[in-house]
Structure formats: C-alpha cells, structure tokens
Amino acid sequence: MAEIHIRNTGERISGEENVRAFLDRQEVLYEHWNPTKLPADIQEKFILSDEEKAQILSTFDEEIRDLAKRRGYQTWDIIALSDATPNLDELLKKFEQVHTHTEDEVRAITAGKGIFIIKGSDDVGYFNVELEAGDVISVPEHKPHFFTLMDNRQIVAVRLFIETEGWIAHPFEDPTFQKA
Template identity: 80%
Template sequence: MAEIRIRNTEERIKGEENVRAFLEGQEVLYEHWDPSKLSEELQNKFVLSDEEKAEILKTYEDDINDLAARRGYKTWDIISLSDATPNLDELLKKFENVHTHTEDEVRAITAGRGIFIIKGTDDVGYFDVELEAGDVISVPEHKAHFFTLMENRQIVAVRLFIETEGWIAHPFADATFSK
C-alpha cells in the first residue's frame, strides 16, 4: 500500500483512504488494483519476456481499460527495471531530474517498489509517494515530479499514455528542491 512522506515535516501518511485523500488534494490520482491477480511467478520477476509482459497486460486488461476509458489514455506498455537492466544507473539519472510533461504520467505497479517525488501545493512542498504492487498513480500534466526506484531497485509497472508516442520530459528548474 502506498505511503507518503512530506519532505518539509517528515510527516508520514499511511492507509489507503488517507493516501487517496491527501493525493486528491494535490490533484494526483491514486487507485489500488488487486496485486494477487498476477501469477506468483510474475509477482517476483523483474526480467520479462515479451510473452510475460503480454500476460501482465492481459491480467490487468479490465483495470487498464476502465482507467483508460475514464481518463482518455490510448496506449499502454510495461516497463521493467532491475539491476539486470542494461545501463540502469544512466537510465535512473535521466529519470531523477525534476520535470513536467504535457500529459499525465501514469504508473500501475505490478511488482517491486518505486517512488514518485512530487511538488505539492505551496503549504506542502515536495512529497514522496512510496509505491508497491497494486498501487496506481497518475501525476497530472505540468505538475513537477520525478520517479525513481527504492532501495530494492526492482519494479514492473504498466505505463499508460494519451499520446501514442509516449510522453516527453520537460526539465523543471526549482531552487526549492533538494534530494
């Protein structure tokens, strides 16, 4: 279940309803899909064949279609990152810069853990959303954020897009941000 850490105060927000309410107040969509729908083998696998990626998409087909219909997403895929990913550290450096997009950045975590760092309202500042299997988040377009892995350095997620080419990151310079 997702957990939030507000960086200025170190306050932690736990529990699905509390997390959902906080994120809603920050204009971030949060949902939870049933992670047990996925086969046990795929719940713990981070190097995937095309067939296994297709199996994950098939398993969550109804959830994906429902979210896509409600939010206008037109295409989706699977991203899988782990220490087995070629050039993982270089890839993470690209992700780990505050940026915005011209469409939502959506992740439905199916295995592993990851973290979104998001710029909240002025009274909140930056906050971390720690995600695990079953957590679904949509950071709205133009909201400053970045995504990275947690200490286990393993994640599998469904990514959904409005633009069929996927999203493009636009750097967001912010002197108030510190890692």
Template identity: 70%
Template sequence: MAVIKVRNTEEIIKGHDQVLSFLEKQGVLYEHWDMSKLQDGLKEKFILNDQEKEEILSTYKEEIEDLAGRRGYKTWDLIALSDATPNLDELLKKFEQVHVHTEDEVRAITAGHGIFIIKGDEQTGYFDVELEAGDVISVPEGNPHFFTLMEDRQVVAVRLFIETEGWVAHPYQETEEVGK
C-alpha cells in the same frame, strides 16, 4: 499500500483512505489494483520476456481499459527495471531530475517498488510517494515530479499514455532546492 512522506514536515501518511485523501487534495489520482489476480510466477519477476509482459497486460486488461476510458489514455506498455537492466544507472539519472510532461504520468506497479517525488501545493512542498505492487498513480500534466527506484532497485509497471510523444520529460527549473 502506498506510503507518503512530506519532506518539509517529515509527516508520514499511511493507510489507503489517508493516502487517497492526501493525494486527491494534491490533484494526484491514486488507486489500488488486486494483485492476487497475477500469476504467482510473475509477482516477483523483474526480467520479463514479451510473452510474460503480455500476460501481465492481459491480466489487468479490464483495469487498464477502465482507467484509460476514464482518463483518455490511448496506449499502454509495461516496463521492467532491475539491476539486470542494461545501463540502469544511466537510465535512472534521466528519471531522477525534476521535470514536467504535457500529459499525465501514469504508473500501475505490478511488482517491486518505486517512488515518485512530487511537488505539492505551496504549503505542502515536495512529498515522496512510495509505491508497491497494486498501487496506481497518475501525476497530472504540468506537475513537477520525478520517479526513481527504491533500495531493492526492482519495479515492473504498466505505463499509460495519451500519446507517447506527450510523455517526453521537460526539465523543470526549481526556484528553491527540492525537498524544501
């Protein structure tokens, strides 16, 4: 279950209903998928071949198609990151800069952990959303944010797009330091 940390107040928000309510107020979609559907051998596997990736996508086909239908997403894929990923540190440097997209950034975590740092409304400021397997999040287009891995540096996630070109990161120039 996701945990939120509001940076300027150090408030911690836990529990499905509380997380959902907070994120809804910030315009961020949050859902939770049933991870018991996934084959045990794939629940903590972070180096995946194409067949295993297709198996995960097939397992969550209904959920993916439902979300895509509600939100207009037309294509999806699966990304697996771990210390075994070539050039992981270089890749993370690209993710770890505040940016915006011309469409939503959607992640459905199927294994491991990830964290979105999102700019909330003026009163809230930046907040961290720590995600684990089963958590689904959609950061709205134009909303400043970035994504990174947590301490275990392992994540597998379904990514959904309207068009993969729309997902290109556009740098966001902050008028004040992130976290304030």
C-alpha cells in the same frame, strides 16, 4: 500500500483512505489494483519476456481499459527495471530530474517498489509517494515531479499514455528542490 512522506515536515501518511485523500488534495489520482491476480511465477519477476509482459497486460486488461476510458489514455505498455537492466544507473539519472509533461504520467505497479517525488501545493512542498505492487498513480500534466526506484532497485509497472509516442519530459528548474 502506498505511503506519503512530506519532505519539509517529516510527516508520514499511510492507509489507503488517508493516502487517497491527501493525493486528491494535491490533484494526483491514486487507485489500488489487486496484484495477486498475477500468476505466482511472475509476481516477483523483474526480467520479463514479451510473453510475460503480454500476460501482465492481459491480467489487468479490465482495470487498464477502465482507467484509459475514464482518463483518455490511448496506449499502454510494461516497463521492467532491475539491476539486470542494461545501463540502469544512467537511465535512473535521466529519471531523477524534476520535470513536467504535457500529459499525465501514469504508473500501475505490478511488482517491486518505486517512488514519485512530487511538488505539492505551496503549504505542502515536495512529497514522496512510496509505491508497491497494486498501487496506481497518475501525476497530472504540468505538475513537477520525478520517479525513481527504491533501495531494492526492482520494479514492474504498466505505463499508460495519451500520446501514442509516449510522453516527453520537460526539465523543471526549482531552486527550492532538495534531493533527499
């Protein structure tokens, strides 16, 4: 279950209802899917064949199509990252820069853990959303953020897009941002 860490106060928010209420106030969509729907042999697998990726998409087809219909997403895929991913550290450096997009950035975590760092309202500042299997988040267009892996450095997620070629990051310079 997702947990929030507000960086400037150290406050932590947990529990699905509390997390959802906080993220709603920050205009960030949060949902939870049942990760145990996946076959046991791929629930904690981070190197996936094309067939296994298709199996994940098929397993969550109803949830994906429902979210896509409600939010206007046109296409989706699977991203799998782990220490076995070629050039993982270089890839993470690209991810770990505050940026915005001209469409939502959506992740439905099916295995592993990840973290979104998001710029909230002026009274909140930056906050971390720590995600695990079953957590679904949509950071709205133009909201400064970035995504990275947690200490375990393993994640599998469904990504949904409005634009068929995927999103493009636009750097967001913010002198108030401090890496944790």
